[in-house]
Amino acid sequence: MNRQFVFTSDLGSVKATGEDLSQKTVVDKIGPNDWSPRKVDVYTVDTSFVVKAASEAQGQSTTCDNSSATKVCSGFSTPR
Secondary structure, three states, X not given: OOOOOOOOOOHHHHHHHHHHHHOOOXXXXXXXXXXXXXXXXXXXXXXXXXXXXXXXXXXXXXXXXXXXXXXXXXXXXXXX
């Protein structure tokens, strides 16, 4: 998971808030043995997009819940 924080304030408050948030950050590394590669597709609907991953490890197909979505890009969750 990638968690990001964006905030604005006077410099002193930004530093204090940032230090507090950095203490709440957890780094979770996933090793190659823990990762299940699968197909990933990007769909667009009007001006929005959605990314879907295959539901099974080694899966080769994705589905988008919106019937008017168009697949615009395909790839994989791991290097090939």
